[in-house]
Amino acid sequence: MGDDPIKRAAGEAARHFDAIRSVAPAGAARPIDLRRHLERAYRFEAPCSVSVVLDDVARMLGRGTVHATHPGYFGPYQGGVMRSAIAASTLVAAYDPQCALHATGAAAIELEQHALRVLARSLGWRDDDASMHTCGGGQEANVEALVVAATRACPAFREHGARAFPREPAIYVSAEAHHGIEKAAHAVGLGRASVRRIAVDDALRMDVRALEDTVARDRATCTTVAIVATAGTTSSGAIDPLEPIADLCDREGAWLHCDAAWGGAAALSPRLRDHVAGIERARSITLDGHKWLQLPLGSGMFFCREPAAVRAAFETDAPYMPRPREDALDPYRASLAWSRRAAGIPLFVALAELGEDGLAAMIDRMAELGERLRVGLAAAGFEVVHPSPLPVACFTHPRLRTGERSVGEVARAAQARGRAWISPTRLSTGAPVLRACIDNARTEPCDLDALLEDLALAMA
Numbered sequence: 001m002g003d004d005p006i007k008r009a010a011g012e013a014a015r016h017f018d019a020i021r022s023v024a025p026a027g028a029a030r031p032i033d034l035r036r037h038l039e040r041a042y043r044f045e046a047p048c049s050v051s052v053v054l055d056d057v058a059r060m061l062g063r064g065t066v067h068a069t070h071p072g073y074f075g076p077y078q079g080g081v082m083r084s085a086i087a088a089s090t091l092v093a094a095y096d097p098q099c100a101l102h103a104t105g106a107a108a109i110e111l112e113q114h115a116l117r118v119l120a121r122s123l124g125w126r127d128d129d130a131s132m133h134t135c136g137g138g139q140e141a142n143v144e145a146l147v148v149a150a151t152r153a154c155p156a157f158r159e160h161g162a163r164a165f166p167r168e169p170a171i172y173v174s175a176e177a178h179h180g181i182e183k184a185a186h187a188v189g190l191g192r193a194s195v196r197r198i199a200v201d202d203a204l205r206m207d208v209r210a211l212e213d214t215v216a217r218d219r220a221t222c223t224t225v226a227i228v229a230t231a232g233t234t235s236s237g238a239i240d241p242l243e244p245i246a247d248l249c250d251r252e253g254a255w256l257h258c259d260a261a262w263g264g265a266a267a268l269s270p271r272l273r274d275h276v277a278g279i280e281r282a283r284s285i286t287l288d289g290h291k292w293l294q295l296p297l298g299s300g301m302f303f304c305r306e307p308a309a310v311r312a313a314f315e316t317d318a319p320y321m322p323r324p325r326e327d328a329l330d331p332y333r334a335s336l337a338w339s340r341r342a343a344g345i346p347l348f349v350a351l352a353e354l355g356e357d358g359l360a361a362m363i364d365r366m367a368e369l370g371e372r373l374r375v376g377l378a379a380a381g382f383e384v385v386h387p388s389p390l391p392v393a394c395f396t397h398p399r400l401r402t403g404e405r406s407v408g409e410v411a412r413a414a415q416a417r418g419r420a421w422i423s424p425t426r427l428s429t430g431a432p433v434l435r436a437c438i439d440n441a442r443t444e445p446c447d448l449d450a451l452l453e454d455l456a457l458a459m460a
C-alpha cells in the first residue's frame with residue numbers, strides 16, 4: 001500500500017469491511033483504557049508518521065466501537081453501510097464540494113436532488129416541486145420540520161420567536177415518539193412543555209381519539225404548531241394511524257409532520273408500502289439514510305411538499321454570498337445548515353448500484369428476517385410484545401416478568417458471547433423489554449440463529 005495515507009486508509013476500510021465477522025460486535029475497550037492509551041501515546045510534541053497514526057486509530061476503532069456494521073448487530077437503528085456507500089464517502093472526503101451554494105457544489109447538489117426525487121416519489125409525492133435535502137440526521141430533520149411548521153403557524157415567529165405566538169404553541173406526538181422532539185422544541189425556542197404526548201393504543205400507536213380530544217381541549221388556549229406522527233417508533237416500530245391523523249390535520253388546518261426516520265424505508269418497498277399508507281399526506285417527512293437504507297451516519301433527509309413554507313422559514317440574504325440564481329436554488333436558503341457536506345452522494349451511488357427494485361428487495365429481505373426473528377423468539381420461549389410489521393421485536397420472558405432476571409443482565413450476557421449485540425428498552429407502558437432489530441443488509445439467518453442461541457443461554 002506504500003506510504004500514501006489515502007490508499008492506506010482505503011485499504012484498511014476494505015479490510016475491515018471484509019473481515020467484520022472476525023470481530024465481536026461489541027468493542028471490548030473501556031473508556032479509561034482508551035484515555036490512558038491516548039495520554040501515553042499522544043503528547044503531540046513531535047510529529048508522528050501518518051501511517052502509524054492511521055493504523056493506531058483503526059486499531060482503537062476496532063476495539064472501542066460497538067460495530068453497528070456487524071451482521072450480528074441487532075441494536076437500535078444504525079444500519080450496516082453498503083460497500084458502494086463507503087467508497088462514495090471517500091470521494092466526498094476528497095472532493096469536499098461545498099453544497100451550501102449551487103455555484104460551488106453544482107454536481108453534488110444535482111446528484112443529491114436526483115436521488116432524493118426518486119425517494120420523494122416512492123414516498124408518494126408525484127409532483128416534482130418538493131423541497132428536500134440531506135442533513136445530519138433524523139434529529140436535525142425534525143428540528144427543521146418544527147422551524148418550518150412554527151413559521152407557518154405564526155409567520156411572526158421568524159422575526160420574534162416564540163413570543164410572537166398569540167397563544168401557547170403546541171406540538172402533538174405519541175407517548176412512544178422519539179424523545180429528540182422535546183429537545184427540538186427546546187432548540188427551536190418553543191420549549192419542551194410545548195410537546196404534548198398523546199396516549200397510545202395496545203399496539204403502541206397514537207390513540208387518535210385521545211389526540212382529537214386533546215387538540216379540542218387545547219383549542220381555546222393553544223396554537224397548533226404541528227402534529228407529529230411517527231412511522232416506526234424507535235422502541236417498537238409502531239406506526240401511528242397515518243390516515244386518520246392526516247384527516248384530523250385537514251380538519252384542523254394543522255401541519256402534519258411524519259417522523260419516518262427509520263420506518264419510512266418501508267414506503268420504498270411495494271410489499272411493505274401499505275403499512276405506511278398515508279405518509280404521502282404529510283407536509284414534511286423525516287427519513288434517515290443511516291438506518292434501514294444502509295448509508296453512513298450523517299445521511300438524514302428532510303422532505304417538504306410546501307417549498308414556499310421552507311423558504312419562508314430559512315430564506316436569508318448575506319453580502320458575502322452570491323446573488324440568488326434563476327435556475328437553481330441554493331441549499332443554504334432552503335434549510336437550516338449553511339456549509340454542507342455532499343451527504344447525498346453515497347445515497348446516489350447506492351441507489352444507482354441497486355436500482356429501485358434492488359433497493360426494495362433489500363428492504364423486503366430485512367423485513368422477512370424480522371419475521372423469522374419473531375418466530376424464532378416465540379419458539380425459544382420469549383414473548384414478542386406489540387408486534388410490528390417492521391423488522392424489530394420487543395420481547396420479554398416469563399423469567400423476566402417475574403423479575404428473576406433483568407433485561408440488562410440478559411442483554412449483557414448475550415453480548416458477552418461475542419456474536420450478537422442487542423439492547424433493552426422501556427416502553428411507555430412502563431415495561432422493560434429486550435429489543436432486537438434487523439439493521440444490516442448483511443445479516444444472514446445464521447446470525448439470527450446465533451442471537452437466539454445466545455439469548456437462550458443467557459436466560460438459562
Ligand SMILES: *Cc1c(COP(=O)(O)O)cnc(C)c1O
Nearest residue numbers: 137138139178234259261262288
Ligand atoms: C433515529 C430516530 C430519530 C433520530 O434520528 P438521528 O438520525 O439519530 O438524529 C428520530 N426519530 C425516530 C423515529 C428515530 O428512529
